[in-house]
Amino acid sequence: MAVKLTTEGLLIYCTMAAYLVATIALMFKKNRLGWTVYTFGFVVAVITLVFRWHHVGHVPMQNLFEVFLCLGTLVFPVSLFCLRFMRVGGAAADCIIGLIILFPAGFVSKADPQRLPPALQSGLFIPHVAAYLAAYMIMAKAGVQSLGQLFHKAGPNDENLVSYDVGAYKMVKLGFPLLTLGLILGAIWGKIAWGDYWNWDPKELWSFVTWLIYIGYFHFMYVSGRRFPRLNSVLVLSGLLAIAITLLWVNLSSIFKGLHNYVS
């Protein structure tokens, strides 16, 4: 844990501050102020990303620091899109998620610029990782909706927004194709680079488990619809847990040895 006094670090702290102010403003229903500051935070996050891109000479998706940076930048577009086109709320929660994600980027993860190793020099690198990052952010929103379903009985504050149960379903529907795309692109890339579509290494295994959990959610919804809203929420949250394991535990724990270990 250390304070990063580099340009990147300071930009990240600025973004985090903006997200914090936006969270508080949105929670107190000061929507204009909240969204303005939120937009400002997004702009700073984009600047950080572009700065990092220029600094390391390649798309910043190689290590955990860069992944957190990308995710922290994705919160805003996902928030905005889901609110405007799908009537799913939770912008304040999204800001909190942004804060939580940027915290390790700002204080923990190693930010040393690394050169792109030979294995990652492929045209499939960006689509594969980008699909997963977008999917993760959307599934995180789904998780927030599910938490609302479980603990916030009153429902969403704004009557223009859909209920939490519907919100979670819409989010999972939005994110699942991206999850699938990431999985398939990974298989194609593996075939080209290593000769095999699948190697059952920990990262692949847990990404497959994540995919199966959401498939299970869809089947369960098909069979029993909204009769068991709490179970629906539990399934969505289990999917989010599997995502957390895929993203973090596999990369950080030395008990997992596999082909993906250079990524972290």
Add this chain to the structure above:
Amino acid sequence: MIYENHMDNVVRDSNGQEIGKLPFMVGLKDFWIEYYEEHATWMLGVDAPSVTPGEKRRQKTITWAIGQEIQLPFVGLRMKVLQYLPGARLNSLEVVQAAGKSTIVPAKVGQEVFLENPEGSLRIVQVFSHLIVQPDGKVIDLPDSNANPAMKVAFDQAGGQKTHLYVFAAGQFRMHGQDIAGVDLRYVPGPDPNSVLPAMEVLLSDGDKLFRAWLAAKDSDLQVTLPLTSLPGEKDYPPYDGHEEHATDHDAYLIMASRPGPIKDYKSSLVVVDEGQQVAAKVIEVNDPLHYGGYHFNQQSYDIREGQYTVLGVKSDSGLWPVYTGFFLLCAGIFWLFWAQPAWSYLMKRRNHGS
């Protein structure tokens, strides 16, 4: 597994057992690794002959710190690093007069240094990038090379005497040409912010005598060496015994070597020979395998020690298209079900309810 300049068509499993033969030969012309240039680091070490003549040489890395005196392995010398310049260039003339008074001036034509004992003025008259002495005795410069940098210095002594002498960057223990008694002239590196090549000044001592020397990297150097055998100090290896096959081995060296930065690419240059004709040639990388005869060949492993062979994975390409079609159908179906269809029905609803 294919060695450089060899061909093979035997396919083995992970235990090395032969499981089949390809109907054509795959040959390796060359295997090499490319590195990212700008991240090389430099280390210090000693390379000495073996204790028993004819055996392998010995190398040992030295951990050093500026100002710290350490015992060098294999030779009876203690070493202290006086200076380390991470970015240096050969650009200075150092004049050491009696009582250790040292003056450093840029190695440029016209630079003057005034000496006290003997009294007189020293002036740089020529700077050589690669000094060679022609067979007819003429001294000329070959500026295309920087293998033997040197300076020609004119000494106007008080009293009218004029002499010329040469100062070389290499071989700093001996001066060539005429010396000025009591004055030590050295062609040395100085810091250069535009340079990425380091230079290190060391002080070597056998407990009795002291020697100062510079190790300075030039553009093409992977390592810089300083011969040590001719210096005093008790060596733990025998002196040159006169046998021809040991001739190149009899010296020990202090070496400053660059360790390459991160790996940029693993490359194998492959050729395929089918029925005696070369039918394909390709330099493959990790994400760019060779595809021939219904098989894909990608790099699985390589000779870590010497880079002499590469291990290729062989994979049949049958079933590629059905699998890719399946991938496509899966993705298309899911995108249709969860994105396109809801969006379509939403747009239809909007159209029907809008005016």
